[in-house]
Amino acid sequence: MQKTLEQLVSAAQAGDQAALKNLVQEIQDQIHHLAMRMMVNPDDAQEATQEILILVITKLSTFEGKSAFKTWxxxxxxxYLINAKKIRDKELGLTFDIFKQDLESGLDPKTSFSDTLSPNMASGEDKIWLNELRVSCTMAMLLCLDLKHRLAYVLGDILDFPQSEAAQILDLSTANYRKRLSRARNEVVAFTSRNCGIANSKAMCSCPRRLPAARKLGRIPEKGSGSSPAYALQDAPDYIAVIEDVQALEAELQTIKLQRATPTFASPQDFANKLASVLTQNNPRHDIPH
Structure with a gap:
């Protein structure tokens, strides 16, 4: 019989290495998805995922069950994502103004505003890369928020945590969490509704107009290069489907829809065996610290 998450925690705390491996496998995809939405860069997200899982393992003995294990x-x-120096050092200092200027540089003048939302603009290989651009752009947009506001936004509007649980995760009162989330949401909604061609057909930037410049800058592989998407993975919503869904929504809901319309970003590595092996080598008399 498969153990529940709570049973796995208890067994792992008692030194059961198999339970520890299973526990890591249960949580690694969720942690990687959070790291991807916070950091965007796949390599940085993998590194952060490993570091966070190590912290979970080494701190496991301190978990007393006063909250749900997932919350803990x-x-x-x-x-880790807010306080780790290596995370803060990787912050780009991006602002919404800088991001806007970058998006509007090198737009294809041959593509008219009326064409940008046409399904005919997204067929064959271009459709794949338009979706890659859509996903990577909506994710990178959040880098314009500082780490604390970005995390509040990711927990609340992307991962859809109840405000009371998100507040507990961030060690804030519910009222203070609401304020932080509201501030972050207002900035993201305002930028999206003004500058994203999917949400606003009058915006200068749209995925079809941006794609040539993105290729030239190396942010999207050249056509016919044989490269695979890094962000628009197989479970990413279809480009045209997202456009059609977003057009029917109000500004705030458009933004949430766009930000949630990404893959699940399951961990590309199985950290369970890797981490258990490392910890066993470093601490051969114990499976986990007690």
């Missing part, structure tokens, strides 16, 4: 795991992850 996200709190460990949040503390």
């Amino acid at each position: 795991v996200y709190r460990v992850a949040a503390n």
Whole structure:
């Protein structure tokens, strides 16, 4: 019989290495998805995922069951993503103004505003790369928020945590979390509704107009290069389907729809065996720290 998450935690705390491996496998995809939405860069997200999982393992003996285990795991992850020096050092200092200027540089003048939302603009190989551009752009947009506001937004509007649980994860009162989320949401909604061609057909930037410049800058592989998408993975919503869904929504809901219309970003590595092996080598008398 398969153990519940709570049973896996208890067994792992008692030194059961098999339970520890299973526990890591249960949470690694969720942690990687959070890291991807916070950091965007796949390599950085993988590194952060490993570091967070190590923290979860080494702190596991301190978990007392006063909250749901998932809540506790996200709190460990949040503390790392906000406070780790290596995370802060990788921040680009991006602002919404800088991001806007970058998006509007090198737009294809041959593509008219009326063409940008046409399904005919997205066929064959271009459709794949338009979706890659859509996903990567909506994710990169959040880098314009500082880490604390970005995390509040990701927890609340992307991962859809109840405000009381998100507040607990961030060690805030519910009222203070609401304020932080509202501030982040207002900035993201305002930028999206003004500058994203999917949400606003009058915006200068749209995926079809941006694609040639993105290729030239190396942010999207050249046509026919044989490269695979890094962001628009197989479970990413279809480009045209997203456009059709978004057009029927109000500004705030458009933004949430766009930000949620990404893959699940399951961890590309199975960290369970890797981490258990490393910890066993470093601490041969114990499966986990007690």
